[in-house]
Amino acid sequence: MAAERTPTGQRLHIAFFGRRNAGKSSLINALSRQAVSLVSPVPGTTTDPVRRPMELHPLGPVVLIDTAGIDDEGDLGRLRVERSFQVLDQTDLAVLAVPAGEEPGEAEERLVAELKRRGTPAVGAVTKADLDPAGARRQAARLEERFGFSFCACSCIGQPGVAALRQRIIAAAPVDPTEVPLLADLVRPGDLIVLVVPLDSGAPKGRLILPQVQAIREVLDAGGIAVTVRDRELPDALKSLGRRPALVVTDSQVFGTVNRAVPPEIPLTSFSILMARHKGDLAELVRGAQAIDRLRPGDRVLIAETCTHHQQKDDIGTVKIPRWLRERVGGELQFEWAHGGEMPEDLSPYRLIVHCGGCMVNRRLMLSRIRRAQAAGVPIVNYGVCIAHLNGILPRVLTPFREQGGMSGGNGG
Structure with a gap:
């Protein structure tokens, strides 16, 4: 059913x-x-x-x-x-x-x-x-x-x-608790959308992760053409397509590689940034990225994931993002993690909250967490926005939303 x-x-x-x-x-x-x-x-x-x-x-x-x-x-x-x-x-x-x-x-x-x-x-x-x-x-x-x-x-x-x-x-009942689309409003009939899907050790066997599946479905529903490719085959795929894609969507973990492969005139964003708009408040999460530049060694950073997946060798939330933030700061940071439905009651001790895309929870929960961070005066950013900022490409990957006037996911909830 x-x-x-x-x-x-x-x-x-x-x-x-x-x-x-x-x-x-x-x-x-x-x-x-x-x-x-x-x-x-x-x-x-x-x-x-x-x-x-x-x-x-x-x-x-x-x-x-x-x-x-x-x-x-x-x-x-x-x-x-x-x-x-x-x-x-x-x-x-x-x-x-x-x-x-x-x-x-x-x-x-x-x-x-x-x-x-x-x-x-x-x-x-x-x-x-x-x-x-x-x-x-x-x-x-x-x-x-x-x-x-x-x-x-x-x-x-x-x-x-x-x-x-x-x-x-x-x-x-609310008319539609997920009223903000993932990317359907960015796609016109006939548009060619390239989805970059790395198949690393964390990818589930025989399956794609939820935002990737949802993106493919919304492209098809909008009358677009979805082309799915791994990051290593992306350069060859772009050469063989015959026309310019209307949008490239990538996994945030390979932002640097994909940014170099995709010509600047082709709009680029990530699944996680799409989720930031779909489930939360993209404008607020973008503002939170500015706090990354204010971090200093010894600061406390909370990394929050709403799912409880098995931790992989090079896990994004427990390994990669902490490593990249340490490299940016030039010293050690105090990392703490919240998994599943748990979040610390007092958020005020943290200098930054880095949240996952929230694909496993509803929009109201994501908005609630963003509002809690605002009330505590703590900047909050999600994985994709954080990684784009660390790669120096945040303005580029936000261009598709600015052109549509869709920088915010709304303030409901």
Whole structure:
């Protein structure tokens, strides 16, 4: 099924919040029509966020996220609450579950305040409505007035109201969480696009990495002609094409080699820079590149990767970029790494954050991390922008976006 092959980072993320035993897991099971989340009358059954990719017509591929109770207690409970709130960084739409007959308290007020601060759309569900259907409907009306977003009464026993909740989720969902294309707006019908794909030890056997596959698909969808070649065959490929490419897109790791091979009149950029615009805020990441020239030996640099791939011998994030930054600075730097969904709570000690392209996460999470860095006063740059700056070719590889007026990935999220 096509929806099952849609990458997680391209799906709408719908997260369910509420107290322990508020019925969040039951709602997810009812909406997905399958036993996605463990359900138990024991409070605190869900201890960590649980993600379930599925198809929700007409929204298409989505990820439903079940979270721990936002009222959990004790040292471990506070950690669970913290993890639940961290989910907000990637939440495109929130669903707040409030049990029938129970009044929301401080935990719900804190959550709603955070949703409003972030501009995250939300809907609410008065769960366990079968206990008192009329009372649950009156409660839903009161909560709509109190919190300022739609609530409906529903029960997972016989599922009355679940269809109504599904319709409210559909109505409240952002139109397109990945509204900025990867490169489709840079391609006209008939354009020849050359994609430079090095097949080093880190390349997955029998596969291309996600941004490369996505780029090929967008070129084809736009009516362009995609030519894929390794960096070592690029010079011969350019000679044999018969006409000038409209754009060359390369892996950032071979920027220097490709820049020398591609004549200056041919537009050039990288997959990582395309991702910076597609998933984040390209203009802000470009501003962050200026901080590379201000680094001094001993400065702390955070390198953040959203995926947890197996580290290779000459890994880009743990080996190459640190080596290139040391060479630029002329001394040792203090490097720290954040992998997967983790980021240090306090970013202020760092002089620079170097982030991966973010192909495995959604746009809201990338924008959230950029905004966190801004709030802490710490410059942030992504791999491709960083490498282009170190190679002295950043102005060149930004030319395709300036010509399109697309230097920023937007400020949503």
